[in-house]
Amino acid sequence: MSTALSLSDVTVTYPDGDRRLTALDAVSLDVAAGEMVAVVGPSGSGKSTLLAVAGLLLTPDSGRLEIAGQDVTGLGRGRAADVRRTSLGLVFQQSNLIASLTAREQLEMVARLAGRHGAPVRARADELLDAVGLTEAADRRPHQLSGGQRQRVGIARALMNDPALLLIDEPTSALDHERGAAVVDLLARVTRERAVGTVMVTHDRTTLDATHRAMEMVDGRLAALVP
Numbered sequence: 255m256s257t258a259l260s261l262s263d264v265t266v267t268y269p270d271g272d273r274r275l276t277a278l279d280a281v282s283l284d285v286a287a288g289e290m291v292a293v294v295g296p297s298g299s300g301k302s303t304l305l306a307v308a309g310l311l312l313t314p315d316s317g318r319l320e321i322a323g324q325d326v327t328g329l330g331r332g333r334a335a336d337v338r339r340t341s342l343g344l345v346f347q348q349s350n351l352i353a354s355l356t357a358r359e360q361l362e363m364v365a366r367l368a369g370r371h372g373a374p375v376r377a378r379a380d381e382l383l384d385a386v387g388l389t390e391a392a393d394r395r396p397h398q399l400s401g402g403q404r405q406r407v408g409i410a411r412a413l414m415n416d417p418a419l420l421l422i423d424e425p426t427s428a429l430d431h432e433r434g435a436a437v438v439d440l441l442a443r444v445t446r447e448r449a450v451g452t453v454m455v456t457h458d459r460t461t462l463d464a465t466h467r468a469m470e471m472v473d474g475r476l477a478a479l480v481p
C-alpha cells in the first residue's frame with residue numbers, strides 16, 4: 255500500500271505573549287492509501303493545526319511532510335497551492351459552497367480551476383454526485399439542500415480532482431446522529447473504493463467504528479486512542 259500522508263516529528267508553535275505556545279509537539283502520523291484515520295481530542299489540543307499542516311495551509315516550525323510519497327516540506331506558496339489542487343481534498347467545517355452554483359457546478363468549478371474542461375468533467379461530476387447519493391439534487395443550489403446533503407456535496411467536490419489525501423474537519427458537527435453516521439459511512443466507502451488516505455477530525459466518538467484507526471490529540475501530542 256502506498257502512503258498518502260507521512261508526517262514526521264512535526265512541531266508547530268504560535269506566538270503567545272512573549273512566549274510560544276506549542277500546538278503540535280513532535281507529531282508523527284502515517285496514513286496509507288485506502289485508510290481512514292480519525293483524530294479526536296479536547297478543544298484546543300491541536301487537531302485543526304494538524305489538518306492545516308497536512309493541508310499545506312500552515313508551515314511547521316520543524317519536521318518533515320510527505321504527500322503521496324512526495325516530499326512537500328517547506329514548499330513555497332505557489333507550489334503548495336499546486337499540490338493542494340492536484341493531490342488534496344479539503345472538507346472544512348463550513349462547507350464553503352458557493353450560493354449561486356448548483357451542486358454539479360460546484361464540482362465542475364474545481365475541475366476548471368485545475369485546468370480541466372468539457373464533457374469528461376461533467377461526466378466525472380455526475381459520477382461523484384451519484385456516488386454520494388445526490389443524483390436527484392445535481393441541479394439544486396446550496397439553499398435547496400439539507401445540511402447532510404451540503405456536506406456530501408463538499409465531499410464529492412473534494413474528490414473531483416482524484417486526491418491522494420482527504421482532510422475532513424468535523425463532518426458530523428451540524429448533523430443529527432443518523433445523518434452524521436451516514437456521512438462517515440460514505441467517507442469510509444470512498445476511502446476504500448478510491449484508495450484515498452483520509453484524516454477525519456471529529457468530536458463524535460460514536461462514528462469511530464467506521465474508521466480503520468483512531469488517534470487522540472492531547473496537548474499537541476498524538477497517540478493511539480485507548481478506548
Ligand SMILES: Nc1ncnc2c1ncn2[C@@H]1O[C@H](COP(=O)(O)OP(=O)(O)OP(=O)(O)O)[C@@H](O)[C@H]1O
Nearest residue numbers: 268269275277295296297298299300301302303304
Ligand atoms: N493562529 C493562532 N495563533 C495563536 N494561537 C493559536 C492559533 N491557532 C490556534 N492556536 C492555539 O493553538 C492550540 C491548538 O489549537 P487548534 O485550533 O489546533 O485546536 P483544536 O484541537 O482544533 O481545537 P477545537 O476542537 O476547539 O477546534 C490552542 O491552544 C489554540 O488556542
